Amino acid sequence: MFEKQPVLExxxxxxxxxxxxxxxxxxxxxxxxxxxxxxxxxxxxKRLLRDECIRHPRTxxxxxxxxxxxxxxxxxRITAPDSVLTPRSDPAPSPRERMIEAEEEGYLRHCVDRLxxxxxxxxxxxxxxxxxxxxxxxxxGKTEKAVECLLAKARKRLRKxxxxxxxxxxxxxxxxxxL
Numbered sequence: 251m252f253e254k255q256p257v258l259e260x261x262x263x264x265x266x267x268x269x270x271x272x273x274x275x276x277x278x279x280x281x282x283x284x285x286x287x288x289x290x291x292x293x294x295x296k297r298l299l300r301d302e303c304i305r306h307p308r309t310x311x312x313x314x315x316x317x318x319x320x321x322x323x324x325x326x327r328i329t330a331p332d333s334v335l336t337p338r339s340d341p342a343p344s345p346r347e348r349m350i351e352a353e354e355e356g357y358l359r360h361c362v363d364r365l366x367x368x369x370x371x372x373x374x375x376x377x378x379x380x381x382x383x384x385x386x387x388x389x390x391g392k393t394e395k396a397v398e399c400l401l402a403k404a405r406k407r408l409r410k411x412x413x414x415x416x417x418x419x420x421x422x423x424x425x426x427x428x429l
């Protein structure tokens with residue numbers, strides 16, 4: 251075990267600063283970044299304790315880090331879905347808040363209707379009906395990875411539609427002032 255300690259220290263010395271930098275680039279600076287990097291070092295250390303040979307420790311470490319990041323994303327998607335289109339869940343909204351929410355949801359649905367069919371359907375199923383990627387994939391006849399891509403494209407395109415709508419609304423507002 252004593253000969254393994256210098257190996258781990260060498261891995262930490264060589265990869266530590268770069269690992270934190272890469273993790274910050276991927277996750278943004280958040281509390282989970284350091285946790286994921288530490289978890290990666292622990293996994294490498296446990297493998298060393300099992301007397302398993304690691305031919306390319308640096309490469310192995312970054313593979314472990316990448317896999318932990320993927321696990322983190324998967325877990326965060328399940329526990330905290332994208333809030334851009336998630337309807338609010340206030341236990342007792344006022345009538346005014348309910349009216350505003352209904353208008354916002356109607357406006358979003360109108361914008362979603364302008365998306366390509368599969369993108370719009372995937373977006374509605376995920377954000378409004380709260381279905382999982384697996385359920386959506388089954389319903390539209392695609393793989394889970396394809397659903398993930400559809401949602402990413404749909405969000406990007408919806409963002410553009412909303413930006414265009416805001417610009418048009420601003421133009422109309424200015425025209426109303428002039429006329």
